[in-house]
Amino acid sequence: MADFFRPEAKATIWRFRDVWGALLVLALGVWWSITGLGFVTWLGYIIAAIGVMLLVAGIQRGRFRQGSDGPGIVQITERRLAYFGPLDGGVMDINDMSRLSFDPTGHPAPYWVLTGPEARDIAIPTTATGAEALFDVFSALPDLKTEKLLGVLSDPPAQRVVIWQRPVHLLH
Structure with a gap:
């Protein structure tokens, strides 16, 4: 059976x-x-x-969800995201994220690229273990278009694309 x-x-x-x-x-x-x-x-x-x-x-x-057989592990604890990969990784507070990009050229799977303070990037494969929890993180970003987020997964672009960016507040 x-x-x-x-x-x-x-x-x-x-x-x-x-x-x-x-x-x-x-x-x-x-x-x-x-x-x-x-x-x-x-x-x-x-x-x-x-x-x-x-x-x-x-x-x-x-x-x-893209699978969970990719490299690395994603953990989210109290609004702090951690990615532990075989070659690199990083930790970032979700409130410090300034840009979310999608890189379809990553190997072995496309990557979510999270940019934090001092333009430091964390590249997380879409198939990393625990990557499905990123949906909740991304949905909590202000003014994020969910359809744009899901659209890059179903119809990947040819190069890196910015999905969300924190608005810049000018003093004058």
Whole structure:
């Protein structure tokens, strides 16, 4: 029974695991809104709306995940990001990040390039272990366009592209 699914199908199902949970919540909400009476009907509508929001977030997270078999490990602890790679790495406070770029020319996988103080870069492969947690970090950046972030993964550009940059405040 373990060989019932092809490895590629298993990987896709696992990549979009948040979607499956959201579909269950949505199905429960729709079921309660159709079959329930009184308060349960309204509760079903609320649960169905929550299911739709979880579904949208799950699809975004699934599109962001690229695998976890790449080089290095990403850890995020109390708004401090650490990447431990085989050749390099670094630690950066998320609040100190000034620019987020995507480099599709990286080897063996494309890289997220995070620029911090003194223009110091940390290049993190999209397939590094724990890199899926970067979605939450990137989503918290002010004025980041999520569709632009996900678009570079589905349709990679030919060269490095800046996805987000901290606004510069001029004195006058």
